[in-house]
Amino acid sequence: MISEINKDQNRAFSRSEKYAAMLVSDREGDADHIQPYSQGGPTSIENCQILSASANKRKGAFLFKPRAWQSEFQKSWDEREENAEAYLLVAIPAGGKTWATLEVARKWISAGSDRRIIVVVPTDNLREQWSVEATSFGIDLQTKEFGINFKHGYQGGVTTYPTVANNPFLFKKLCSVSPTMVIFDEMHHCGDKAHYGRGVRDAFDLAVERLLLSGTPWKTDGSPIPYVKYDKDGFAKADFAYDYPRALSEEVVRNLVFDYSKGRVVNDLTGDEEILDKDIENDDAARRLRIILDADGDFVAGQIEIAHRKLIEYRKQIPDAAAMAICIDQSHAVRIAALIERSTGCKPSLIVSDGAIENDTVNKFRKSHKEWLVSVKKVSEGTDIKRLQVLCYLTNTTSELFFRQAIGRVSRVRDMDDYEAFVCLPADPRLIACAKNIESAQRQSLIDKNEEDEGKLREEGEIGLSDDAQSYSTLHEGTDLILLGGTQVTVEVYKQYERIAEATNTHITKVMEILLLGTNAINNPVLKEPVMSVMTKEEEDNDLRNKCAKKAYALSRLLDIDVSKVHRMFKPFKKHKDMTTAELRHKLAYLIHKITEEGQRGRS
Numbered sequence: 001m002i003s004e005i006n007k008d009q010n011r012a013f014s015r016s017e018k019y020a021a022m023l024v025s026d027r028e029g030d031a032d033h034i035q036p037y038s039q040g041g042p043t044s045i046e047n048c049q050i051l052s053a054s055a056n057k058r059k060g061a062f063l064f065k066p067r068a069w070q071s072e073f074q075k076s077w078d079e080r081e082e083n084a085e086a087y088l089l090v091a092i093p094a095g096g097k098t099w100a101t102l103e104v105a106r107k108w109i110s111a112g113s114d115r116r117i118i119v120v121v122p123t124d125n126l127r128e129q130w131s132v133e134a135t136s137f138g139i140d141l142q143t144k145e146f147g148i149n150f151k152h153g154y155q156g157g158v159t160t161y162p163t164v165a166n167n168p169f170l171f172k173k174l175c176s177v178s179p180t181m182v183i184f185d186e187m188h189h190c191g192d193k194a195h196y197g198r199g200v201r202d203a204f205d206l207a208v209e210r211l212l213l214s215g216t217p218w219k220t221d222g223s224p225i226p227y228v229k230y231d232k233d234g235f236a237k238a239d240f241a242y243d244y245p246r247a248l249s250e251e252v253v254r255n256l257v258f259d260y261s262k263g264r265v266v267n268d269l270t271g272d273e274e275i276l277d278k279d280i281e282n283d284d285a286a287r288r289l290r291i292i293l294d295a296d297g298d299f300v301a302g303q304i305e306i307a308h309r310k311l312i313e314y315r316k317q318i319p320d321a322a323a324m325a326i327c328i329d330q331s332h333a334v335r336i337a338a339l340i341e342r343s344t345g346c347k348p349s350l351i352v353s354d355g356a357i358e359n360d361t362v363n364k365f366r367k368s369h370k371e372w373l374v375s376v377k378k379v380s381e382g383t384d385i386k387r388l389q390v391l392c393y394l395t396n397t398t399s400e401l402f403f404r405q406a407i408g409r410v411s412r413v414r415d416m417d418d419y420e421a422f423v424c425l426p427a428d429p430r431l432i433a434c435a436k437n438i439e440s441a442q443r444q445s446l447i448d449k450n451e452e453d454e455g456k457l458r459e460e461g462e463i464g465l466s467d468d469a470q471s472y473s474t475l476h477e478g479t480d481l482i483l484l485g486g487t488q489v490t491v492e493v494y495k496q497y498e499r500i501a502e503a504t505n506t507h508i509t510k511v512m513e514i515l516l517l518g519t520n521a522i523n524n525p526v527l528k529e530p531v532m533s534v535m536t537k538e539e540e541d542n543d544l545r546n547k548c549a550k551k552a553y554a555l556s557r558l559l560d561i562d563v564s565k566v567h568r569m570f571k572p573f574k575k576h577k578d579m580t581t582a583e584l585r586h587k588l589a590y591l592i593h594k595i596t597e598e599g600q601r602g603r604s
Contacts, residue, residue, distance in 0.1 A: 011037055013048055021048040028153060032138065034110050049110065051138045064137065067252065069242045070100040076240045077104050077211075086210040086227035088187070091242040093215040093408020094253050098130070098384075101183055101213060102137045108181050108209065109139065109155055117141075117156035117181045118171065118207075120164055120200070122189040125362050129384055130158045130185070146170060149177050156180075161189055165199030172203050181209040184227075188214055188236070188401070191223030201226040216404045217241070244438065253411040254389075255420050258435045259306060260427040263299040265291050277427040289396045289428050293328060295335035300394060301343060303424050304336075307392040308344045310422040311371060314389050318418050322365075323390035324373045326406055328397075336394060337374040348372035377402075386412040391423045393431070403434040500558075500599060544584035551591035558598040566591075 018031040032051045035041030091097035142157040220234045229237040247253045263276040314321040327333040330352045337350045349360035391410045410421040556563040
């Protein structure tokens with residue numbers, strides 16, 4: 001619907017307005033509204049920008065609607081201290097920091113015709129991804145063949161840390177030509193090699209703005225990382241942070257089901273055995289994990305079987321859901337890919353950097369319906385493939401920073417009932433410790449969410465595999481424990497939840513959440529009038545209607561009936577949309593009660 005502000009204006013810019021904008025911006029292309037015409041943006045020279053035809057086409061089909069945290073970040077950025085050397089945004093993997101940053105960059109560029117941006121990333125995959133996503137915001141970024149200025153029609157470029165480190169004065173020259181904002185993606189990679197940090201400092205000292213990004217907070221290991229401030233414990237200090245519990249409560253990321261697998265390593269010559277989950281010295285633990293992940297052993301075959309079974313379950317609801325195996329190195333990845341094809345019948349996409357190996361591409365896999373992706377670190381960090389929903393962790397890298405980046409590949413929600421992901425892990429004590437930090441965040445998010453609903457109801461009513469002289473066998477000994485939606489459950493309880501989930505075609509975490517919420521509601525059935533409402537009445541009723549609709553749908557799944565039949569149980573209370581606040585409260589309490597009854601009946 002066109003705003004009252006501009007309903008009498010022409011939508012198209014005049015030839016003279018377009019020509020003036022082209023002169024100022026030194027660009028050729030289509031004249032486009034900076035503030036969309038449909039949102040009240042005037043057709044005036046002040047609101048005119050020149051976009052390439054491809055950028056304008058993509059922008060026309062894309063409207064960025066910031067999440068709450070993204071709006072808060074933009075406000076924080078706008079209010080940042082003057083002359084601050086840099087600004088650090090820490091947002092969890094899959095939280096949406098790329099789009100939030102591109103919106104900031106778009107507004108910054110629009111404020112001056114000669115402004116440019118440079119994005120620095122760790123990998124070529126991310127270079128391509130940033131370039132594509134920037135186009136949706138009307139920003140064309142050059143990715144190669146940099147000279148003393150950007151090519152005609154580009155508003156900046158995207159490059160990698162190694163490229164900057166090897167050509168620092170080229171980028172320093174680019175920053176000297178025009179006012180430049182530099183965006184450093186996954187800034188902790190500046191500490192990978194000493195010359196990365198030196199190169200970044202030399203290249204971007206003349207930049208007007210510096211925005212640093214990371215998916216996880218990191219602790220300094222002594223490597224110099226330019227522009228980063230640290231707290232007294234050595235952790236990078238964020239100017240704005242978006243953490244895991246909040247992202248879960250806002251359904252921005254998926255709930256993770258962690259499946260730990262027990263195993264043993266047996267020395268074929270001596271008969272000596274080592275148990276995977278037993279605490280030992282770090283060096284011995286690394287050796288043990290490296291051996292048990294042998295692609296020819298029974299343990300890895302068992303991991304692939306578990307992960308593929310879960311993938312089949314997910315694909316019943318999400319047909320293009322996919323699984324990823326993260327491997328130790330390239331030779332290991334090739335062997336794992338062959339194992340997956342033998343054991344599942346699915347030919348996986350193999351994405352590694354060795355040109356001698358037949359490779360797929362991230363973009364090709366992203367657009368396909370293939371079941372499996374096999375890779376090493378190349379796809380572990382930052383790469384956005386939202387259809388990945390199962391992770392088979394087959395690498396011996398156990399640092400928490402890498403672990404969080406890896407699970408970020410299966411955390412991305414697509415708003416299509418894909419709010420759960422499955423992570424298949426060896427029961428190595430170091431990996432369990434990493435997962436427990438995620439598990440604590442999930443548990444806290446679930447507690448907060450249930451307390452909120454319950455309260456309202458009451459108130460309202462990297463080492464490669466090496467050949468060894470020894471010969472070892474590995475054994476897979478089943479699941480050790482399962483972390484489900486932030487709650488540790490026994491294998492027996494998990495199987496009960498799994499039966500309900502399969503019978504109702506519902507994700508396991510949703511089944512558990514329904515049962516827990518229902519139990520809380522039954523224990524506290526009395527509805528009271530609210531002491532104080534934090535929402536308007538209209539917002540309150542809409543919130544109750546939405547909750548009723550979700551619970552009615554969940555109950556219809558459990559009863560295997562059409563959702564309309566559930567709503568017809570409340571005919572005495574009029575139609576759903578016409579119910580009063582009190583009637584909606586009663587309906588919500590009743591639905592939760594019925595869901596609990598049916599869930600308990602299914603478990604018995």
